[in-house]
Amino acid sequence: MRRHAPKSGSRAARVGALVLREAAQWVLSEIDEGQVRSAALTEADVSPDLKQARIYVTHYRGEAAAREAVAQLNAAVPRMRRELASRLRLRIVPNLVFAYDPSVDQGFRIDALLDRARRERGEEGDG
Structure with missing residues (x-):
């Protein structure tokens, strides 16, 4: 999964930030699941072209919980798009797709590996 990174300040980047903020607000106010x-x-x-928006999701309980949240969010997309259409001042509201974001879990795994390497290095230096 490779994300394309729009140039900072580009219209796609600005719309992405706006969609992310409004989607997060919608989730907080409308979803109780x-x-x-x-x-x-x-x-x-x-x-x-501003027609598609992929919104990445993570969860503090890990990948399984995040994937469950992704499924619930994707099921709520029609309601969310209607609400975003009334909130956003865009001619076309992008089609929304929610996807699991593995980067946070990968970061935790890397931190754990680094901690283990530091401990092993410290133990070797003490001997």
């Missing part, structure tokens, strides 16, 4: 309330929307990747 299971894993979604504890999920974090981490990034919105908007296509250059």
